[in-house]
Amino acid sequence: MSRIYNFSAGPSMLPTSVLIQAQQEMLDWQGSGMSVMEMSHRGKHFLAIAEQMKSDLIELMAIPGNYQVLFLQGGATAQFAMIPQNILNGKTKACYVNTGAWSTSAIKEAGKYCEVKLAASSEATKFTTIPAFAERDIDSDAAYLHYTSNETIHGVEFQGIPPSADLPLVCDMSSNILSRPVDVSRFGIIYAGTQKNMGPSGVTVVIVREDLIGLAPKTVPSVFDYAAQAKSDSMLNTPATYNWYLLGLVLQWLKHQGGVAAIEQRNIAKSSKLYAAIDASSLYSNPVETSCRSRMNVPFVLADAALDKAFLAQAEQQGLSTLAGHRSVGGMRASIYNAMPEQGVDALIDFMAEFERTH
Numbered sequence: 001m002s003r004i005y006n007f008s009a010g011p012s013m014l015p016t017s018v019l020i021q022a023q024q025e026m027l028d029w030q031g032s033g034m035s036v037m038e039m040s041h042r043g044k045h046f047l048a049i050a051e052q053m054k055s056d057l058i059e060l061m062a063i064p065g066n067y068q069v070l071f072l073q074g075g076a077t078a079q080f081a082m083i084p085q086n087i088l089n090g091k092t093k094a095c096y097v098n099t100g101a102w103s104t105s106a107i108k109e110a111g112k113y114c115e116v117k118l119a120a121s122s123e124a125t126k127f128t129t130i131p132a133f134a135e136r137d138i139d140s141d142a143a144y145l146h147y148t149s150n151e152t153i154h155g156v157e158f159q160g161i162p163p164s165a166d167l168p169l170v171c172d173m174s175s176n177i178l179s180r181p182v183d184v185s186r187f188g189i190i191y192a193g194t195q196k197n198m199g200p201s202g203v204t205v206v207i208v209r210e211d212l213i214g215l216a217p218k219t220v221p222s223v224f225d226y227a228a229q230a231k232s233d234s235m236l237n238t239p240a241t242y243n244w245y246l247l248g249l250v251l252q253w254l255k256h257q258g259g260v261a262a263i264e265q266r267n268i269a270k271s272s273k274l275y276a277a278i279d280a281s282s283l284y285s286n287p288v289e290t291s292c293r294s295r296m297n298v299p300f301v302l303a304d305a306a307l308d309k310a311f312l313a314q315a316e317q318q319g320l321s322t323l324a325g326h327r328s329v330g331g332m333r334a335s336i337y338n339a340m341p342e343q344g345v346d347a348l349i350d351f352m353a354e355f356e357r358t359h
């Protein structure tokens, strides 16, 4: 068996130890005589798995007691609609920060439900910066302020929490959740699809402050209503049981790595050396302003785009896979989430240097 280094933006690499444990427990989970896939979501085995998974997430993120943690379906994309549906609370406006492709999608969807006010946008720089903004840029009549903490396609990342005036702060953390410590108490809602940094696809983690639960109009379908989901422990419909289990294994792995503060140090080390290698070369370049660079998604272009094909083909031969940039921006992108080992980044840097030498 040989495993490649997979630089995919998501679904992305999982820790090998997690996959091995899942394999070992595939036919018989801890003496239950069955696979987790076959268990009733109401049975004692699965309820124990779910309980452990949720308490590990609460511990890893230090989620305060006045928040509910939901495990939903429909991805971050469903949240683009569920957020306005649940928390507009009779208001007609919501404030958004536009920093790239994913915030643009969130804005478009919110526009179906309310008027979207932009607090700031970096579109003029082709999304290569994080725009500065202040409380006075935020419409105080808006129901909430939404931003995307890491833009997976453009490779820009907020390095801190932006101002929100007194509005509930809502954040799409799909591609950098659990990669660095965050003060959850500053947020109204944090949401993230699991397939970037937490497990396979199929689960959306939604961390929502209790005062934002129960505000949805009666016409909102129950599965989309935070209150109904919170009341039923995210089991209003049959949950993605096996994906909850795998999410739980990834959280256990992260605890064994030393938790979020420890993984942050590794993420700093991995991303710094990759950016340093790009900056030192004359073949590769990264368009993002240095202070806004993402630790998770590193886009770069070759000085001569005619070499792109050869670069990708030769990388693939070395077991360095899925390095093509998003179809909307082209070039290359190395996604280096928590589960990407430092050796994977080292192998990429070595390959890039060798490719530059020979071209």
Ligand SMILES: *Cc1c(COP(=O)(O)O)cnc(C)c1O
Pocket: 010, 074, 075, 076, 077, 078, 102, 148, 150, 151, 152, 172, 173, 174, 175, 193, 194, 196
């Ligand atoms: C991947 C991604 C999404 C979309 O997630 P889905 O689970 O496919 O809906 C949204 N926002 C960000 C920042 C992402 O990285």
